[in-house]
Amino acid sequence: MNTSSLPLYASHLTKRFGDFVAVNDVTLEAHPGEIVALLGPNGAGKTTTIRMVMGILFPDRGEIRLFGEPPHAARLLVGYLPESRGLYRNARVGELLIYLGVLKGLSAAEASRRADLWLERFGLSDWKKRKIHELSHGMQQKVQLAAALLHDPPLVILDEPFQGLDPVNIQLVRTLIRDLRAEGRAVLLSSHQLHHVEPLADRVALIDHGHIVETGSVDELKRRYAQGDIAIRLADDAPLPANLPGIAHLRRVEGEWRIKPAPGVAPQEVLAALLARGLTVEAFAVVLPSLEEVFLRAVAAAQNPQKGESGDELA
Amino acid sequence: MNWRKILAVATYEFRTNFRRGGYLFATFGLPLLALALLGGIRWISQRSQGSELVTVDLDKPIGVVDEAHFLPALPPEGFEAFPTVSAGRQALLDGHLLALVVIPPDYPRGEIPLTVYTTSGMFTVGDVLSQRLTFLVAYGKARGHIPPQAVAALFEPPEAHYITISTGHAERKQTMADMWGPYTLSILYFMALFSASGYLLQGIAEEKESRIVEVLLSSVTAHELLWGKMLGLGALGLTQMAIWVLIAVPAVNRMGAPIHFQLHFTTGFLTIAAVALVEGFLLFGLLMAGLGALGNNMRESQQFSAFISMLAVSPMILSTLFFLNPNGIVPRVMSYIPWTAPVALLLRLSLVALPWWEIAASLLSMAVGVALSLWAGVRLFRVGILMFGKRPSWKEVWRILRQPA
Numbered sequence: 001m002n003t004s005s006l007p008l009y010a011s012h013l014t015k016r017f018g019d020f021v022a023v024n025d026v027t028l029e030a031h032p033g034e035i036v037a038l039l040g041p042n043g044a045g046k047t048t049t050i051r052m053v054m055g056i057l058f059p060d061r062g063e064i065r066l067f068g069e070p071p072h073a074a075r076l077l078v079g080y081l082p083e084s085r086g087l088y089r090n091a092r093v094g095e096l097l098i099y100l101g102v103l104k105g106l107s108a109a110e111a112s113r114r115a116d117l118w119l120e121r122f123g124l125s126d127w128k129k130r131k132i133h134e135l136s137h138g139m140q141q142k143v144q145l146a147a148a149l150l151h152d153p154p155l156v157i158l159d160e161p162f163q164g165l166d167p168v169n170i171q172l173v174r175t176l177i178r179d180l181r182a183e184g185r186a187v188l189l190s191s192h193q194l195h196h197v198e199p200l201a202d203r204v205a206l207i208d209h210g211h212i213v214e215t216g217s218v219d220e221l222k223r224r225y226a227q228g229d230i231a232i233r234l235a236d237d238a239p240l241p242a243n244l245p246g247i248a249h250l251r252r253v254e255g256e257w258r259i260k261p262a263p264g265v266a267p268q269e270v271l272a273a274l275l276a277r278g279l280t281v282e283a284f285a286v287v288l289p290s291l292e293e294v295f296l297r298a299v300a301a302a303q304n305p306q307k308g309e310s311g312d313e314l315a
Numbered sequence: 316m317n318w319r320k321i322l323a324v325a326t327y328e329f330r331t332n333f334r335r336g337g338y339l340f341a342t343f344g345l346p347l348l349a350l351a352l353l354g355g356i357r358w359i360s361q362r363s364q365g366s367e368l369v370t371v372d373l374d375k376p377i378g379v380v381d382e383a384h385f386l387p388a389l390p391p392e393g394f395e396a397f398p399t400v401s402a403g404r405q406a407l408l409d410g411h412l413l414a415l416v417v418i419p420p421d422y423p424r425g426e427i428p429l430t431v432y433t434t435s436g437m438f439t440v441g442d443v444l445s446q447r448l449t450f451l452v453a454y455g456k457a458r459g460h461i462p463p464q465a466v467a468a469l470f471e472p473p474e475a476h477y478i479t480i481s482t483g484h485a486e487r488k489q490t491m492a493d494m495w496g497p498y499t500l501s502i503l504y505f506m507a508l509f510s511a512s513g514y515l516l517q518g519i520a521e522e523k524e525s526r527i528v529e530v531l532l533s534s535v536t537a538h539e540l541l542w543g544k545m546l547g548l549g550a551l552g553l554t555q556m557a558i559w560v561l562i563a564v565p566a567v568n569r570m571g572a573p574i575h576f577q578l579h580f581t582t583g584f585l586t587i588a589a590v591a592l593v594e595g596f597l598l599f600g601l602l603m604a605g606l607g608a609l610g611n612n613m614r615e616s617q618q619f620s621a622f623i624s625m626l627a628v629s630p631m632i633l634s635t636l637f638f639l640n641p642n643g644i645v646p647r648v649m650s651y652i653p654w655t656a657p658v659a660l661l662l663r664l665s666l667v668a669l670p671w672w673e674i675a676a677s678l679l680s681m682a683v684g685v686a687l688s689l690w691a692g693v694r695l696f697r698v699g700i701l702m703f704g705k706r707p708s709w710k711e712v713w714r715i716l717r718q719p720a
Contacts (some may be wrong), residue, residue, distance in 0.1 A: 056532050056701060072536065078532040086526030091331070102323045103534035146529065 005068045005153040007186035013062035015048050022048040022211040030186040037201035038190040045210040046190040050159050072141045078231045079153035083160045086212040087132045094128040104151035118146035137305055138169045158189040161198040173298045194291040206298050214298035225297045229287035230267050235280035320535045324543020332514045332551050342555045375413040378403040383422045386578040387459040496664040503559050505658050511552030512599040516607040520616040528700050537697040547598045594681040595657030601688040605695030641666040650677045653684020
């Protein structure tokens with residue numbers, strides 16, 4: 001697909017607020033049927049990037065195209081859940097959804113019909129005529145999601161979609177996001193809670209201090225930042241032989257042995273040495289880092305390339 | 316700009332604000348309160364007189380009991396002689412007389428006053444009674460040397476038109492009802508203007524505080540949002556004025572008729588008021604929206620817009636100067652300052668006639684003010700609506716104003 005017709009194509013975005021550079025040379029893209037996650041800590045530049053993509057803020061430098069159009073011309077094709085949640089406290093749920101649907105180009109009748117469907121999907125049908133301030137936080141968040149999706153947008157942008165949700169609603173939102181992908185929509189989501197996004201995202205962009213420090217699929221990044229550690233569990237909880245060759249570092253983690261092989265020693269060589277000693281190996285796996293670990297290593301690598309590439313031990 | 320979206324915002328703003336308790340009270344409650352007040356005055360009048368309030372017939376004769384033989388044998392026209400006070404009082408209670416005058420025996424020596432009986436109180440018939448009693452006394456002192464008709468002619472009130480004039484200004488015949496109507500409308504106009512721009516300020520502050528503004532700006536531009544609000548809330552103000560003028564004013568006139576409280580309007584005044592209302596709302600609304608968008612909550616938004624509110628309210632604060640001399644320097648200057656002109660112009664129009672060029676100059680100054688408000692309001696709104704957490708300094712406000720729209 002030509003980059004100019006992608007659901008989202010943002011190239012070399014830079015945004016300054018006075019002397020502060022909030023976003024620096026950020027490039028992003030999202031394809032149909034793909035979940036792209038923009039991950040980073042608070043203040044990293046995620047929301048500023050998303051506001052530029054939405055056309056709410058204007059970049060000082062760079063280009064944004066949504067389906068080949070500038071953001072203001074593609075508003076009706078985008079569903080947006082902002083980080084700063086808010087609804088009219090005294091508005092009735094149904095009326096508010098219809099209003100927001102009409103602003104997205106739907107007729108009032110069609111907006112009403114779709115509002116009914118979404119409220120039913122979120123289990124909020126009985127709350128249609130209630131006022132927003134009567135709803136719980138989680139319910140309000142669902143209403144906001146319904147408002148973002150009411151007009152059936154092919155690109156969905158969710159800024160911190162898991163923020164403030166209980167585990168049940170987190171699961172519900174995860175399922176919803178997977179459904180959006182299955183329907184062929186492009187999804188861009190941002191989060192500072194990386195573990196929520198890890199099982200969802202097809203591709204991630206790690207952002208820190210306004211820079212993209214790493215990008216790729218979750219699996220790619222984990223392998224890229226894996227440090228070659230091996231997790232081993234022996235039958236009957238047997239101890240590891242003291243003179244096992246090729247081991248640089250050994251520790252016990254939750255009933256498993258965590259081995260860091262010596263430089264140049266492949267995991268298969270460690271396994272062969274164990275089997276040669278007649279030990280029964282119940283579990284043997286190369287340890288991949290969590291997304292949080294990847295992020296920290298990527299940030300460290302970006303700040304100090306030589307040290308980062310050598311693979312620091314994480315605390 | 317997308318007019319369909321502007322209309323959608325306008326419709327939503329109109330509907331939500333129309334249902335606010337404060338708006339419903341101001342639009343329907345205040346006229347009802349005025350009617351209740353007038354009804355209360357009628358009721359109290361009826362209770363105090365023990366009879367149904369009716370218009371006093373000032374042409375009824377005045378009864379005279381002449382214990383001093385002060386008058387010539389025949390009472391003059393409009394008076395009726397009674398032999399005793401009790402007979403006169405009975406005639407008065409029976410509704411045949413406007414009042415009963417008793418001339419005590421020592422009255423000619425000038426030591427004892429007349430005694431006057433009425434059923435409607437001295438305030439109701441005071442002016443007419445005083446005039447006719449003066450005639451009665453003059454007739455008595457003439458002792459028939461001057462024909463009664465000649466004496467009566469001396470006290471006949473001359474027919475007159477009252478005309479307000481001043482150097483270089485138009486002249487206008489005026490009654491009290493001609494003044495009360497426009498004056499009341501000026502106050503109602505002021506209230507409508509401020510309730511509409513107040514809702515605008517409140518709505519923007521609420522949208523910023525609840526952060527829904529980001530959702531709105533993902534669907535509409537800041538300009539579309541601003542103009543939608545202006546259109547919806549401007550219509551809300553006009554609706555309020557229309558309800559007051561078309562429904563409440565005739566009702567007040569109906570209720571107020573017996574106690575001489577009437578509101579009259581001329582087409583010319585209503586036309587000028589309509590133009591001033593539209594210009595006034597644009598003047599204040601655009602600035603209120605822009606300055607309101609700078610605050611993070613209602614309190615901060617009100618602080619930013621306090622100066623504008625003070626400017627607008629100043630003609631009402633100085634209304635005494637308008638009453639004392641509507642063509643004085645302060646009222647005239649205020650008619651040409653855009654942000655005081657809407658109220659100042661209507662106040663002056665309610666008190667005196669203004670030449671066309673003064674009205675045109677005032678409306679023109681408002682138009683210039685609208686252009687300035689548009690220039691500043693749009694810039695401040697576009698930037699301010701997305702400024703969260705930090706209240707900008709006046710220096711930053713000036714920087715925003717210099718940015719391109």
